[in-house]
Amino acid sequence: MGQIFNGKEIYAIGGGKGGVGKSFISANLGVLLAKNKGRVLLVDADLGGANLHTCLGIPAPAVTLSDFIANPSMQIQDAIVTTPYENLQLLSGGQDVLASANPKYTQKAKILRAIQSIQADYVILDLGAGTNYNTLDFFLIADKGVLVVIPEPTSVENAYRFIKSALYRRLSLLAGDSQTKAVIEKATKNKNDLGIRNPAELVSYVMESSPETGVLLREALNQFRPRIILNQVRSLADIRIGFAMQSACLKYFGIHMDFIGYLEVDDHVWKSIRARQPVVINNGGKSFRGLESISHNLMNDFQMKPE
């Protein structure tokens, strides 16, 4: 605590691919922020496949978002559990029921509203893999959306797919009229008969038929600023992939992406995961320093500088 706080910040940790370290990074950022900055709520937004509790070394919570969805009289506070770490609470996503993995629109809206109303200084949303609308909507309500990427083709591809899906989802939610929505829907397909290959071309296309919506979309494009973290980095060349993706995003999507840090391959990490303890509980070590620098950059809107 002790920090002047002006409002709650919501961070979403996603990335498309499974197994790249989203939950590991969410849990450790949560512990770090709770230790140094204020009240933190970790939300396991991997509905149906929640396991963030394991990263924190606690058993699966008895109450979860599934209960919150199922039970109209339940308050969101009642689904939140404490953790062994001061200032750090957990809202789990539920591991079972198919219904909770695919909430209806109204149920999802209820969750999103509840998350926004929660009393905390920081909310960290640990997203599931994939690019379904639930995941994208969690990503989009966050103040800052972060993608975790590892230096492998599949992960980079999935990250781009995630960025594109999230961006088109945002544009589609913004565009009020069904005509523009239909254009955006078409544009999401790689080979579409409108000849739209990327968001910038989509905006130009909409600008011609409906300038007012076009201006709105262009503004959204300018505001869209995902962050990326490179995980499991082994070399200097791996780190450069972060800058390269930044520059590719600008040229391809026309958006600015902040490369906010990397984590090296580190034996302490797998050991900590097996021990079901966050790696940052021990100060020092390259992963601790990496996570500290990531949280610093994330909070202050900083980014990495190429060496």
Added chain:
Amino acid sequence: MKSQKSQTYYEILGVSPHASQDDIKKAYDLSKQTFAKDSLATYSLFTDTENQEILSLISKAYQTLFNANLRRDYDSLLARENKNKGAAPKEKEKKIKDGAEKSANSGPSAFAENPKAPQPAAAPFHPESHKSENPNSFSMDEFTQTVTEFSGAAIKKARMMHGISLDDLADQTKIRKTYLSYIENEEFTFLPAFIYVRGFVKLMANALSLPADRVSSDYMARYNKKMSPQDAPPTP
């Protein structure tokens, strides 16, 4: 991809206009890696052909910016363009190309054909500039010399010579159309405070390739004369 053609060489390399030679070299090396064949960061976004085109543009940007002389020429070109937003884009392109080709040996490319007009959005403003070798700004210089005092009417005349409507000018300057019209008609009482009017007039002058300082000092003198002295602060 995002319109490469509308980026400056600085934007292509992702460096600031004040970047040192060292920064430019580093940015160039990074860009080359980013768009290299089989680059992890780009293979799924761009085709080989697109990568080639981007690389060739990157190399032209580098060759221009890394050479102190070529960079100076390019900078003054950019500065002039920013001043006369959109005036004579053809001439600008030609100069940029000439400058780059002095040292560039890369082949032609769809992207490099058209290295960016820094203010491409303004280009439709001056359709006539495409027709003649004489850039529009030349006739504006001539016009400026014939004007003894930049009144609202003179500003309006300049606008007519550009062949643009009040709506276009409002778009370009982001000043409300009604204000533009009050300024041209010297309906001072409907306008906001002195300091705003002066700012508007300068923006209009820039958009019309007129000497902003002279236009604003002429115009604001007329404003002061007409408005009662207690309403108007002295011209600084």
